[in-house]
Amino acid sequence: MRRQTRALNTDETSQFGQIQPGVTLQDRYLVLGVLGTGGMGSVYKGRDLHFPNVTKLVAVKEMINMATDPTMQEMVIRNFEREADLLATLSHPAIPRIYDYFTQESSSYLVMEFIEGKDLEAILHESDEFLSEEQIVAWSIELLDVLTYLHNHKPQPVVFRDMKPSNVMVDHHGHIRLIDFGIARVFQPGEKGTMIGTEGYSPPEQYRGEASPVGDIYALGATLHHLLTRRDPRSEPPFSFAERSIRDINASVSPELEAVVNGALAYDPKDRYQTAESMRNALVAAAKQTGMLPARTSAALKPRNEIEALWTFECEDEIRGTPVNHNGKLFVGCYDNNLYALDGKTGKFLWKFATEGGIPTTPLVYDDALYVASEDHRLYALSPDTGQVIWTYASEGPIRGSPAASQGHVFFGSDDRYLHVVSSATGRRAWRVEAAAAIRSKPLVHEERIYFGSESGDFYCVDFRGEVKWRFRAKRAVTGSAVMADTLLFFGSMDWTLYAVELDGGWQVWRFRMGGPSISTPVVNEGKIFTGAADGNIYAIDARSSRESWRFETEHQVTGSPILQEDSLFCGSVDGAMYCLDYRTGRQRWKYTTGGPITGTPIIVDNTLYFGSTDHRVYALLT
Amino acid sequence: MSSLKRIFNRLMGRPSSESGESVASEEAKTAPLNPALVNGAKPEAPVRHLVYGAAQSVGMERDHNEDALFVLTGHVDGQEAMPDFGLFMVADGMGGHRSGEVASAISVRTVAKHLTSDTILHLFDPDGRDQDRSLHEMISAALEDANQSVVKEVPGGGTTMTALILLGEQLTIGHVGDSRAYVIDGKGSQVITRDHSLVERLRELGQLTPDEAATHPQRNVLYRAIGQGANLEVDVVTHPVPHGGYVLLCSDGLWGVITDETIEHIIHTEPTPQLACEELVRAANAAGGPDNITALLIYFPPA
Numbered sequence: 001m002r003r004q005t006r007a008l009n010t011d012e013t014s015q016f017g018q019i020q021p022g023v024t025l026q027d028r029y030l031v032l033g034v035l036g037t038g039g040m041g042s043v044y045k046g047r048d049l050h051f052p053n054v055t056k057l058v059a060v061k062e063m064i065n066m067a068t069d070p071t072m073q074e075m076v077i078r079n080f081e082r083e084a085d086l087l088a089t090l091s092h093p094a095i096p097r098i099y100d101y102f103t104q105e106s107s108s109y110l111v112m113e114f115i116e117g118k119d120l121e122a123i124l125h126e127s128d129e130f131l132s133e134e135q136i137v138a139w140s141i142e143l144l145d146v147l148t149y150l151h152n153h154k155p156q157p158v159v160f161r162d163m164k165p166s167n168v169m170v171d172h173h174g175h176i177r178l179i180d181f182g183i184a185r186v187f188q189p190g191e192k193g194t195m196i197g198t199e200g201y202s203p204p205e206q207y208r209g210e211a212s213p214v215g216d217i218y219a220l221g222a223t224l225h226h227l228l229t230r231r232d233p234r235s236e237p238p239f240s241f242a243e244r245s246i247r248d249i250n251a252s253v254s255p256e257l258e259a260v261v262n263g264a265l266a267y268d269p270k271d272r273y274q275t276a277e278s279m280r281n282a283l284v285a286a287a288k289q290t291g292m293l294p295a296r297t298s299a300a301l302k303p304r305n306e307i308e309a310l311w312t313f314e315c316e317d318e319i320r321g322t323p324v325n326h327n328g329k330l331f332v333g334c335y336d337n338n339l340y341a342l343d344g345k346t347g348k349f350l351w352k353f354a355t356e357g358g359i360p361t362t363p364l365v366y367d368d369a370l371y372v373a374s375e376d377h378r379l380y381a382l383s384p385d386t387g388q389v390i391w392t393y394a395s396e397g398p399i400r401g402s403p404a405a406s407q408g409h410v411f412f413g414s415d416d417r418y419l420h421v422v423s424s425a426t427g428r429r430a431w432r433v434e435a436a437a438a439i440r441s442k443p444l445v446h447e448e449r450i451y452f453g454s455e456s457g458d459f460y461c462v463d464f465r466g467e468v469k470w471r472f473r474a475k476r477a478v479t480g481s482a483v484m485a486d487t488l489l490f491f492g493s494m495d496w497t498l499y500a501v502e503l504d505g506g507w508q509v510w511r512f513r514m515g516g517p518s519i520s521t522p523v524v525n526e527g528k529i530f531t532g533a534a535d536g537n538i539y540a541i542d543a544r545s546s547r548e549s550w551r552f553e554t555e556h557q558v559t560g561s562p563i564l565q566e567d568s569l570f571c572g573s574v575d576g577a578m579y580c581l582d583y584r585t586g587r588q589r590w591k592y593t594t595g596g597p598i599t600g601t602p603i604i605v606d607n608t609l610y611f612g613s614t615d616h617r618v619y620a621l622l623t
Numbered sequence: 624m625s626s627l628k629r630i631f632n633r634l635m636g637r638p639s640s641e642s643g644e645s646v647a648s649e650e651a652k653t654a655p656l657n658p659a660l661v662n663g664a665k666p667e668a669p670v671r672h673l674v675y676g677a678a679q680s681v682g683m684e685r686d687h688n689e690d691a692l693f694v695l696t697g698h699v700d701g702q703e704a705m706p707d708f709g710l711f712m713v714a715d716g717m718g719g720h721r722s723g724e725v726a727s728a729i730s731v732r733t734v735a736k737h738l739t740s741d742t743i744l745h746l747f748d749p750d751g752r753d754q755d756r757s758l759h760e761m762i763s764a765a766l767e768d769a770n771q772s773v774v775k776e777v778p779g780g781g782t783t784m785t786a787l788i789l790l791g792e793q794l795t796i797g798h799v800g801d802s803r804a805y806v807i808d809g810k811g812s813q814v815i816t817r818d819h820s821l822v823e824r825l826r827e828l829g830q831l832t833p834d835e836a837a838t839h840p841q842r843n844v845l846y847r848a849i850g851q852g853a854n855l856e857v858d859v860v861t862h863p864v865p866h867g868g869y870v871l872l873c874s875d876g877l878w879g880v881i882t883d884e885t886i887e888h889i890i891h892t893e894p895t896p897q898l899a900c901e902e903l904v905r906a907a908n909a910a911g912g913p914d915n916i917t918a919l920l921i922y923f924p925p926a
Contacts, residue, residue: 509759
C-alpha cells in the first residue's frame, strides 16, 4: 500500500501554485505576500481596495477544491459557504472577524481580520527555556473563555476542532486569538492513498469522525502539555501524554496545574472536564493555590505505622545484612559480631554464634549446614540447630560478599580480591581466582558459570575451572549482585547505571541511567526489573526495552534490594522505613517506620516479612 | 611469563608482572573442580547452526519493488567456537518517483555498515569492544544515521526498518514503522515489534478491535518512519534466542494480507525456512498481493 506520513510540507504544496504578490482577487483584495502554507492552500496577507484612503489589511485564506467530480465539487463549496456563514456570526475578542468569502476557479477564499503577532508554536521555538507557568495559565484562561463562548453558541455549539499552538496567536497586546477554525476540513480529500499523519493534538474519538466540545478540551490539554514540557506531541506516539508526565520533564510546574492538564487529557471523553467552564474554574482554583497562597509547610508529624509488628528482637549493634529462614528458624548477622538464631514465629532467641568481626553478609543454608561470612576474614560452617562450628575457612581479607552454593561448593568473594571456591562438606579450597579488586557482590552461579562484580567495576564470567570466559567493565564498583532472566544478566553499579549484559558473550545489551549509585541487587518478574539506588528511588524497568515503567521516591538512599510477593514489592530505605508498593504501578500500599536506616533486604516466609534495621532490631511483620 | 598467562592477566584486569606471580593464579588455571562433582562430561553433540530462508515479490498490483532485505550470518567452530551471530533486516520504502526503493536501500546499507563495524567485527577483538555503548545505543545510532542519510539524500522518501542483531544468546531488534518481527516457537507466535501506525495505536488504546484495525481505511498511516524528519525515535527491544523456534521478519505486504494463523501454519508445515518463505509470498500473492512482499525466516536449533 502506498503511504505517506504526516501532512504535506511546504515544498510539496508549491506545486499547487501560490498566488503571486500583485494579483488582485475579486477586483478587491490585493495580494501582498504569503503568511503561511498548509495542506489545503496558502494564507495571504492582502489589502482591501475598497478602502482606498487607508491601508486596511486582511488575511485571505485559500482552500483548494481537490474534488474531481463536479457534484462533489459543488458539495464542498456548499459546505464551505455554510461554515463561513456560521463563522461570520461569531463575535468574540479572541476570534478574528470574517469580512467576506468567495469562490473562484477551483479555490474558495475566506477574508478575515489580519492579526499581527506570533503564534504559540513560534513563541515556543524562539525560547530556549520553559515558558513560565504564570504566562501559560494566563493564556489558558483566555483560551477557556473563548471555548466557553464557542461551546455555548446557539442554536448549536461551535467546535473549534483544531486547537494547537500554531493556531493560537498572541497579539501585540499579549492577548490570544484563535486563527484557524476547522473550516479547511471540508476540503480534505477522503480518497484512499493520500494519507495525512496524525496531528498529535487531536482526541482519539476524532479518528472516528466525532467532533465535540470535549474534543476541544482534549486538544487544549495537549497544547498545554506541549507548552509546559516543550515535547512536541507530533513526534510522539499518538495519545501518549500519560507516558510523559509533565512534572517529570519540567519539575517547576506545580502539581496543581499538572492535575488540571491531566484532567483535560483523559483518554475517555467521559473522564475529561465536561465543559470549558469547569476546566476554567479548576484552573483558577489551582492558580490561586499556587500563586496567591504561600506554599504549605507539611507538619512534621511522626509517621504512625499502619501495620503492626508481629515481633521485634533487639541485638547489640546495627543489622545491615539480610536474614535467612530455614525450617522455622531465622538467622541474621549483626555488627555486634554475632550471628543470631531466632524462632521465626515468636522471635524467641535460640542461640548466637560469635565471630570476631561484623557480619554485613547474608547467611546461607545449604545441605543442612549454615554458612556465615564475617569481616574477621573467615567463612564459618555451622550446625543450624545448635550453632556449633563444623569447619572454618580463612581468606586474606574481610569478607563483605555473601556466599552462594552450587554442586557441593560454596562460592564467595573477599576483600583479598579473590573469589574463593570451597568444598561445602570439608571447607577445603577447590580453587580461587583473582579479580582486579575486592569482591563484595554475591556470586551468581548458573550452569557451571560464575558471574560476579568487583570494586574496580570489572564484572566477570568464570567457568568451573576458574577460567575467565569474559569480562565486562563498568565505570565504578559493582557491589550489588547480578540477577538473571532468560539470557540476560542485570546488575547495578556505583557508576549510576543498571546494566543488562548478555550471558554468553558479555555483550552490553542496554544500560539504564539512574539518579545515583546503586549497590542494590535487582529482582526480576514479569519482564520487569526492580532495583534501588542512592538517589532514593526504587525503579521498575522493562527488561526488553530498558524503558522505565515507574519509580518510587523514598526519603533517603535505597541500598537494600526489593523483593516481591504476589502483587506487592517490599523494599527498605535509609529513611528508616520498609515500603510496600503495588509492583505494577509503584503506588505505595503502606510503610513501616523503624528507628534507623534499613540497609539490607527483607525476606518473606509464610506471609511474614523479616528484616533488620540499624536501630539494632529484627522485625517480623505480617503481610 | 607465558603468553597464555599474559592473556589471562589481561582478561582479569591485572597488570602483567613478572615477579608478582602468585600460587593462586597458577591454581586458577590448573586446578579444576573435581570432575565427579561437576555433572560429568557432556555427550558428543553434532554441530548445529541456524538456518534461514528469504523471499520477495513485487506483488500483484505494483510495478516495482520498494522493499529491501539484508542477511549476514556466521558461525565459528573449533577451539574458539562461539554461538552463531548474524544481522538481518527488512525495510519497506515509501514515496513517489522511486524514492521509496532508494530510501530502503540506503537505510539497509547504512545500518549494515554501522552494526558490522560496531558489533560483529568485535567478536574477533573482544578487548576492542566499546564498553561505553550498549547494543541498544548502537542500534539506535545506526537507525538514526540512516534517517539522516534519507532526509538528506532522498527528500520525500521514507522507509520502515526492522533490524535484528544476533549476538550470543540474545536477539536485539531496532525498529521503526510497520514491518514486523515475529517469534514463533512451541508456545505459538508473538509479534515482538510495535507497529508505528495510527490504527495500531488506536487498537492498543482499545478504540479499535483487531478486526476493525485489519480493515481500517487508514491502516497504512505511519506515525514514525525513517526519512520523516530530523529526529527519529527508535524502538529497541531485546529477546532471548528462541531455541527450537523461528524468527520471522516481514513487511506489511505479508502480515497485512494473510493472517498470523496462516503464517504460523505455513512455517510449521514447510520442511525448510526457504520453502516456507516462498510459500508465504505465494499465499500473500494468492490473497491479492496488493503490496510488495518480503519474508525472512530464521530457524534456531535447540540449545
